[in-house]
Amino acid sequence: MDRVKRNERLAVMMRILTESPNRIFTLGVFCEMFGAAKSTMSEDIDILRKVIDQFSMGQLETVTGAAGGVRYRPFVPQEKAYQYVKQLADLLSSPGRVLPGGFIYMADILAMPDLMQNMGMVIASQYYKSEPDFVLTMETKGIPVALMTAKALGVPMVIVRRDSKVYEGPAVNINYLSGSGARVETMSLSKRAVSEGQRALIVDDFMRAGGTARGMVDMMKEFSVTVAGVCVLVATKTPERKRLDGIRSLLVVESMDELNGSAQIAPANWLQ
């Protein structure tokens, strides 16, 4: 291969680093890839760090120590996070989304890859410090945002099922109070899915009273896993007191007009 110019090296490194967020790459990997000296690569990294910062694309960090190197985090600054979340709020507040019974149709929006990638980066930005080992969600609608959060954190996702499946092996089943507490439901998690002593970040799409999230927290206790945080995309304003403390939500359902079928959904206070 011809010698790769700095121009080209920077573009290739940008792709490699941003494709695997939160993973540490040693300088040696890049030295070998480009046949360049460590000092040259250090200069490249400095240029990348500056430009990533300048264009609000996240953070490129140098990690020291034996397992040291450089890692990219798609850290979303407050102002940009607000823009991303506001965009989602406007989509969800569009007329005709409120269904009989006061439910909001969100399935289409929750499965849009680019939007959910943005949300995943916003959520991950809040939890890099908590160093979760995996992202936990309950099937089904929260899977895309949970997956994109896991992607941004560089960790696996784990899905809690509504019932145990033959292809998941031995499982732990627990009961939890759903919705207003009127129904007792079951959730199931394969015994192989997580290990004792790990740290879980719980991510879900929607929270009314918090029963499902509370169930996931209880499930983690059964596995001796620490909950590093609980984050939902959308929470209702009422009931104000959820079944769980310390929940972060990106969006809040401020009010609902069943008659004309629209909900007022806005970015949560902490984003403003």
Place this chain on the structure above:
Amino acid sequence: MDRVKRNERLAVMMRILTESPNRIFTLGVFCEMFGAAKSTMSEDIDILRKVIDQFSMGQLETVTGAAGGVRYRPFVPQEKAYQYVKQLADLLSSPGRVLPGGFIYMADILAMPDLMQNMGMVIASQYYKSEPDFVLTMETKGIPVALMTAKALGVPMVIVRRDSKVYEGPAVNINYLSGSGARVETMSLSKRAVSEGQRALIVDDFMRAGGTARGMVDMMKEFSVTVAGVCVLVATKTPERKRLDGIRSLLVVESMDELNGSAQIAPANWLQ
């Protein structure tokens, strides 16, 4: 802002283009972003195209016409696709994954973001020409690979549910033959989810007899949607005759040893 150097422009453009695969960006967008002339941007694009090709990172294409511009596709060349799929095959073939009844535990691997992103790019590479409008999958385990395929294609994902939900509004329900044909099951899709005349790419995680995929094809008929392709991650070798023709699978279960709990899973012939 200071004038942005070519070095830096190339890195930023690489990030923007690869973050939104298959989306067309006009040169004007970049001219404005960097305060540079069109001729300069054209040179930048030429350098990026060359380096993306040289490092087998996909394709940067110039699209002519009124809605023209430049778009990045994470097209995976055959050799690299084989490597990605082989890596997955080895993981799935590791001992202890075969459960009683001959089921294979795959839930952990199917929810790994980086692996599923690679699979999504491999699948998308096969279907850019088919120009699907969305990726259809059936809950639950196939959602990550379907989402990553949709991401690489730059289209939304649509999830078929096992039963109709209050928060999905009016829905079409159909019955289908599951597994060996012994059971009749139901699938449900919200009437708002897709529109007449669209093109669907069906993506799922596992296929034995093809009943679920066949059900999704039948569902698309109900919506007057054309099926642009059917692709599954893993298919069993038997029954050789599936309930549906024209299915592509990335991996094939060659054989299974229930006694020592391991399956032999290999990349499909077309990848070799």
